[in-house]
Amino acid sequence: MKIAILGHGVVGSGTREILEERGFTVKKILEKREIPEIKDRITDDFDEIISDEEIKIVVETIGGLEPAHTFAVKTLKAKKHFVTSNKFLMSEYFGELVSLAEENGVSVRFGASAGGGIPWIHNLSRCAKTDEITEICGIMNGTTNYILDAMERKGISFSDALKTAQSLGYAERDPSADVDGYDVARKVALSVAAGFGKIIKTEDIPTFSLKAVSLKDMAYIKEKTGRSIRYKGFAKDLIGGVSAFVEPTLVKAESLESRVSEM
Secondary structure, eight states: OEEEEEOOSHHHHHHHHHHHHTTOEEEEEEOSSOOGGGTTTEESOHHHHHTOTTEEEEEEOSOSSTTHHHHHHHHHHTTOEEEEOOHHHHHHHHHHHHHHHHHTTOOEEOGGGSSTTTTHHHHHHHHHHHSOOOEEEEEOOHHHHHHHHHHHHHOOOHHHHHHHHHHTTSSOSSTHHHHTSHHHHHHHHHHHHHHHSOOOOGGGSOBOOGGGOOHHHHHHHHHHHOOEEEEEEEEEEETTEEEEEEEEEEEOTTSTGGGOOOO
């Protein structure tokens, strides 16, 4: 079984190295740049990958919605397995891609899109087969947790904590996906699909930005209640629907969440 990788940036090149270390064959890599060490496997023609009968698995590492969505649809229609860590893609098109995979007798694997190191989605899906999962909640974003922990322990402002996170490579130049909760909302949507077997749209999840939390707020809450603030995603399975939201939340000092420091 041979593999193709779409993209050869940080994620794509790292994926190729891990696969090859474990004995897998990466036959084709979709990439526009010239990369001397793998030039014999580079192609800028996606159809060349789709038409190759030896390639059974396509791994997408491009990110974003397009052309990732188009590539995903064509991959599944060509009866090839599709693997991605693209939470944006999967949260937007989960239903369509899973249905296409079922119709063509192949699989969509997206475990790395949310809590891949745990692995969260994999374990959630396994548990859902034997147990009834009714509620999901937790800290789902390392960047915002770093910011809140730095504010609490070091007494620095939100903006200074964010700048530090960016300098360390924890936060993007445009941090809105993290601090405005879009990243967590997408992970909540994927967790709902895996745990409840229901599909919800990311834009339908009420999401409250972390930007509203000030150092003064944290100090007041700590003084009056002894609690900390953590940025959490929530989902509850209901008859006929799902309740889901993302917001800064007060947690008790003795709770596991309050002890999750930095990343």
